Amino acid sequence: GNSVTQMEGPVTLSEEAFLTINCTYTATGYPSLFWYVQYPGEGLQLLLKATKADDKGSNKGFEATYRKETTSFHLEKGSVQVSDSAVYFCALKDAGGTSYGKLTFGQGTILTVHP
């Protein structure tokens, strides 16, 4: 079955530091890949997505590139802010029509940014 593995957390950074959160996946075919962010006590918000190999998703200074050869979708940001503190989930959506858009999530990475 499908699976997503994220780097172990938590991650603690100082403001303006560079961020990388690793994500690798196992899936058949060509899944779509997503990063979701969850702020304390809130639901999930889509941060960015990529639907095919070599696509780069970007939003709010965050970027991730769909690498099929390494089955990876690592999240990066050049300069984090305190407001980026949240839990980040990598997820995949099966390309198959029978999955009805089911998302398979990684375990989440807690990011804390200090001033």
Added chain:
Amino acid sequence: DAMVIQNPRYQVTQFGKPVTLSCSQTLNHNVMYWYQQKSSQAPKLLFHYYDKDFNNEADTPDNFQSRRPNTSFCFLDIRSPGLGDAAMYLCATSSSPPTGGNEAFFGQGTRLTVV
């Protein structure tokens, strides 16, 4: 403007007492999902509706049921909540087809406490 609304945000129920969580959407999406997220874990799909067609995940306990009386509303019923059912319950929607890059929109979640 909220597009997927879950009520209540916080719900406390007694062990074994039936409880219902609700979700409404203004997006007119065909597909609605219920995910369970236990503390510090990844969200896990319980079931989904594609229009009126109900699809249960194989490992969803019988204690969990769902109703979708119309396109806008979906309910999660827990017939006899146990302590292990304490979690955040996330409702999400997606347009048709739900595969590929179509985004899933999440509500803010209902945090269920069982006492």
